[in-house]
Amino acid sequence: MFFDPLYFLIVLPAFLLGLWAQLRIRVNYAAAEQMPAPLSGAAAARHILNSAGVTDVEIEETPGHLSDHYDPRDRVVRLSPEVYHGRSLAAVGIAAHEAGHALQHAYQYAPLAIRNAAVPVAGFGSNAGIILIILGAILNMNALLIWLGIALFSGVVFFQLVNLPVEYNASARAKQQLAMLGIVSQDQMYYVSRVLNAAALTYVAATLQALLTLLYFIVRFTGRSQE
Numbered sequence: 001m002f003f004d005p006l007y008f009l010i011v012l013p014a015f016l017l018g019l020w021a022q023l024r025i026r027v028n029y030a031a032a033e034q035m036p037a038p039l040s041g042a043a044a045a046r047h048i049l050n051s052a053g054v055t056d057v058e059i060e061e062t063p064g065h066l067s068d069h070y071d072p073r074d075r076v077v078r079l080s081p082e083v084y085h086g087r088s089l090a091a092v093g094i095a096a097h098e099a100g101h102a103l104q105h106a107y108q109y110a111p112l113a114i115r116n117a118a119v120p121v122a123g124f125g126s127n128a129g130i131i132l133i134i135l136g137a138i139l140n141m142n143a144l145l146i147w148l149g150i151a152l153f154s155g156v157v158f159f160q161l162v163n164l165p166v167e168y169n170a171s172a173r174a175k176q177q178l179a180m181l182g183i184v185s186q187d188q189m190y191y192v193s194r195v196l197n198a199a200a201l202t203y204v205a206a207t208l209q210a211l212l213t214l215l216y217f218i219v220r221f222t223g224r225s226q227e
Ligand SMILES: [Zn+2]
Pocket: 097, 098, 101, 167, 170
């Protein structure tokens, strides 16, 4: 059961979508990186936050490629070196997306609060859920353990589902602010959209993978436990 071809077969569409999304990010990022912007990513994020009256969120540089994120606990927007310093449409697009998460937080956007609350649930559900399912399988296909494990694992699916509107909303806010503040013109927005849409596609792939893994558990173990 540790190497089950059925699992790879069921999860294959999510895997392929994930690969496609990675390719889209690479291609669209490279294109948008060639397009100059009037500000660096860090300056764009600062400008967006200041003009929204959000002055208590810091903007920091963090190592890594595409390591950009908003940390709601420390209230810090962390940008990778190329986004922090970059004066391209790719840099301001990604920086504005992370600033968009900070705006969601400042304006108490409900799906973000639900997502943040679901983070520990999903982490626990992923580990404990799979352990219970394996334990149930070892213990003579114990249906109670397996179903308890499947229920816990569905917390991961819930997290991924609630993550999607959060990500799409952050990108929508980013594009709105970039246009409103005159950082990106209307015809240049195309390049920003392509980078942000490709990034969003990776979250769609992750959601699909969690859903299909859940489906696999159900297909694999409901058949067995009835034997
Ligand atoms: Zn995001």
